[in-house]
Amino acid sequence: MLEIKPILRSLMRSKAGAAMLIFQIIITTAIVSNAAFIINDRMNYLSQETGYPEDEIFSFSVMTVGEVDNLSTLLEGTEQLIRDIPGVINANLINNVPVSGGGSASGFGSQPASERGPDTRAAYFTADENIFETLGVTISEGRNFRSDEVIVGSTMNDVPQVVIVSKGFADTHFPEGNGLGQTIYFGNAPMQIIGIVDKMKGPWLKDSAVDSVVVMPNARASMRQKFIVRTEADQRDIIMRDIESVLLEESNKRVVTYMRSMDAAKANYNASDILMVRMMTVIICVIVLVTALGIFGMTVFNISKRTKQIGTRRALGARKSAILRYFLVENTIICIVSAAASYASSLFLGEYMMSEFSLPALDNSYIVVTIVCVFAISLLSVLFPALKAANIAPSIATRSI
Amino acid sequence: MLSMKNISKVYQTEKVQTHALRDFNLEVAEGEFIAVTGPSGSGKTTFLNIAGMLEPHTGGQYMLDGIDVGKLSDNQTADLRNQKIGFIFQGFNLIPDLNLFENIEVPLRYAGIKSAERKRRIVECLEKVGLASRAKHLPQQLSGGQQQRVAIARALAGKPRFLLADEPTGNLDSLMARQVMELLESINEEGATIIMVTHDAELARRAPRNIQVVDGQLADFTLYQNKTIEAVANATAMEV
Numbered sequence: 201m202l203e204i205k206p207i208l209r210s211l212m213r214s215k216a217g218a219a220m221l222i223f224q225i226i227i228t229t230a231i232v233s234n235a236a237f238i239i240n241d242r243m244n245y246l247s248q249e250t251g252y253p254e255d256e257i258f259s260f261s262v263m264t265v266g267e268v269d270n271l272s273t274l275l276e277g278t279e280q281l282i283r284d285i286p287g288v289i290n291a292n293l294i295n296n297v298p299v300s301g302g303g304s305a306s307g308f309g310s311q312p313a314s315e316r317g318p319d320t321r322a323a324y325f326t327a328d329e330n331i332f333e334t335l336g337v338t339i340s341e342g343r344n345f346r347s348d349e350v351i352v353g354s355t356m357n358d359v360p361q362v363v364i365v366s367k368g369f370a371d372t373h374f375p376e377g378n379g380l381g382q383t384i385y386f387g388n389a390p391m392q393i394i395g396i397v398d399k400m401k402g403p404w405l406k407d408s409a410v411d412s413v414v415v416m417p418n419a420r421a422s423m424r425q426k427f428i429v430r431t432e433a434d435q436r437d438i439i440m441r442d443i444e445s446v447l448l449e450e451s452n453k454r455v456v457t458y459m460r461s462m463d464a465a466k467a468n469y470n471a472s473d474i475l476m477v478r479m480m481t482v483i484i485c486v487i488v489l490v491t492a493l494g495i496f497g498m499t500v501f502n503i504s505k506r507t508k509q510i511g512t513r514r515a516l517g518a519r520k521s522a523i524l525r526y527f528l529v530e531n532t533i534i535c536i537v538s539a540a541a542s543y544a545s546s547l548f549l550g551e552y553m554m555s556e557f558s559l560p561a562l563d564n565s566y567i568v569v570t571i572v573c574v575f576a577i578s579l580l581s582v583l584f585p586a587l588k589a590a591n592i593a594p595s596i597a598t599r600s601i
Numbered sequence: 602m603l604s605m606k607n608i609s610k611v612y613q614t615e616k617v618q619t620h621a622l623r624d625f626n627l628e629v630a631e632g633e634f635i636a637v638t639g640p641s642g643s644g645k646t647t648f649l650n651i652a653g654m655l656e657p658h659t660g661g662q663y664m665l666d667g668i669d670v671g672k673l674s675d676n677q678t679a680d681l682r683n684q685k686i687g688f689i690f691q692g693f694n695l696i697p698d699l700n701l702f703e704n705i706e707v708p709l710r711y712a713g714i715k716s717a718e719r720k721r722r723i724v725e726c727l728e729k730v731g732l733a734s735r736a737k738h739l740p741q742q743l744s745g746g747q748q749q750r751v752a753i754a755r756a757l758a759g760k761p762r763f764l765l766a767d768e769p770t771g772n773l774d775s776l777m778a779r780q781v782m783e784l785l786e787s788i789n790e791e792g793a794t795i796i797m798v799t800h801d802a803e804l805a806r807r808a809p810r811n812i813q814v815v816d817g818q819l820a821d822f823t824l825y826q827n828k829t830i831e832a833v834a835n836a837t838a839m840e841v
């Protein structure tokens with residue numbers, strides 16, 4: 201016996217309080233479902249594996265100042281010097297550092313760019329055969345560069361004949377999975393794919409084509425040369441601290457800058473997302489708390505207003521459980537009435553967020569789960585005051601005026 | 602049908618112990634109409650609350666229809682109130698956001714009576730108190746006397762054999778009070794046992810049996826002569 205009809209009648213006759221609760225539930229559901237969705241979206245992104253041993257890798261830039269006879273020779277010497285430091289696994293000159301947020305990308309097609317065929321966008325790195333060990337990735341198909349395939353020099357004019365690509369690029373450009381051995385064009389220059397790396401991320405983790413990477417064998421020396429170094433994990437911090445003096449000892453015509461570990465670079469790149477997740481979590485907690493308190497307060501108020509009525513109901517034969525049930529059913533009715541409007545307002549807010557902040561479309565399941573959770577929270581908020589109401593003595597009926 | 606033996610009631614507040622009832626003995630037979638009088642604070646409401654199982658007594662034995670009320674659980678007393686007792690309050694105690702029909706329906710729902718039967722009884726009771734045409738009205742749209750008649754209808758709807766009224770006419774003018782009294786008398790004639798607390802000596806006089814509570818104890822008078830009641834009332838007033 202749920203007394204739904206009289207509760208509904210009674211609610212209809214004192215609409216203001218119920219309307220306020222309904223409004224609050226609608227707002228809460230809309231915000232919480234969207235915030236939870238955004239959190240989940242960001243968490244998925246943040247928890248993605250780069251495939252790199254981030255805690256073993258660091259990078260820095262060497263700015264050469266003044267006249268140098270042969271920059272390439274100098275920097276390759278530097279590279280060798282770094283490799284000889286105890287604890288270093290490998291080191292390499294590179295044009296851009298993966299996962300750092302800064303890099304180069306281009307379209308790579310199956311025909312020269314002048315023929316305007318379809319191409320696949322990929323981030324590209326220029327480095328030599330040491331780069332795969334330095335980045336801790338493995339070539340799963342084909343082979344590594346031979347040292348005679350690596351173009352050494354300080355210009356982009358000589359384009360290498362061979363290239364190693366990520367599986368992400370190969371499978372996108374050659375959906376049949378036969379990328380190995382194919383020729384792709386960088387501008388008008390043909391390069392043959394001689395190896396495929398299973399998993400490799402580009403510089404921008406948020407890029408939709410983050411898994412599409414091309415590595416060209418080109419040891420290009422520049423006045424601002426980036427180095428990437430892999431060490432034993434427990435040696436990295438010490439080496440990062442000491443490496444500058446080693447480099448300056450070799451040549452004093454340089455400045456060492458942008459020393460950064462890969463995990464720090466990644467954290468820096470992700471900082472805004474981490475902040476967003478934290479903010480959204482705080483928002484959810486605050487709004488849920490406010491709603492719970494609102495429902496709690498509203499129920500306490502309703503009960504104090506209805507003390508005599510509750511005593512009278514008890515005098516007329518209501519068991520304690522009937523009083524408890526009254527408030528739970530009343531709350532359930534309010535939640536059910538709110539549900540459809542909550543659903544619509546959540547979708548509406550989701551669409552607004554999608555168009556305004558280029559977020560993915562809100563998944564329905566988030567709304568449904570949020571509605572259920574808000575219902576549970578509101579029942580919990582009602583439970584305590586309702587239990588107190590159930591304990592109102594029936595003698596209130598004759599004792600109060 | 603009602604038997605109280607050495608009933609006592611002690612209210613224990615932080616500092617003070619109030620003996621609201623002590624050594625209270627009373628036998629009530631089926632079909633009686635009893636008026637309870639006594640000075641303010643003498644324990645009349647306390648007695649009525651215990652009789653109606655709205656609060657437990659602290660000592661003695663209370664038997665209602667052979668049931669030892671002191672031994673019942675909270676749910677059992679609630680059910681027993683619902684089945685056997687109809688309450689009429691000084692302040693009417695109608696639920697403000699339910700209309701008359703719904704107000705009378707409240708105890709019937711707790712009794713688990715089916716919808717059609719509920720409706721039949723509510724209409725019947727509203728007719729009995731002369732308010733059948735106002736079923737959809739809210740309590741605040743009625744006069745005090747009308748509200749009290751609705752409350753009586755609500756008390757009757759569950760077909761209780763026992764009506765307890767605490768100053769049912771306390772908030773009414775004398776004309777309305779007389780109407781309510783007449784209604785109670787006709788209900789009593791149909792067989793219900795009635796105990797009514799009142800401050801109105803004239804109304805008390807109309808009841809076949811009068812009892813007086815003084816200082817938490819019963820001074821039992823079965824008086825049919827009006828003068829004597831007034832004399833007793835004056836005597837106790839002087840005492841207090």
Ligand SMILES: Nc1ncnc2c1ncn2[C@@H]1O[C@H](COP(=O)(O)OP(=O)(O)OP(=O)(O)O)[C@@H](O)[C@H]1O
Pocket residue numbers: 612613614619620621639640641642643644645646647648
């Ligand atoms: N909940 C309570 N706590 C403490 N004392 C109480 C409580 N209820 C009643 N009393 C005391 O018990 C005594 C009897 O009260 P009761 O209400 O029964 O008197 P009454 O005869 O109904 O008075 P009145 O004619 O004014 O209604 C009074 O002294 C009162 O103060």
Ligand SMILES: [Mg+2]
Pocket residue numbers: 645646647767
């Ligand atoms: Mg009283």
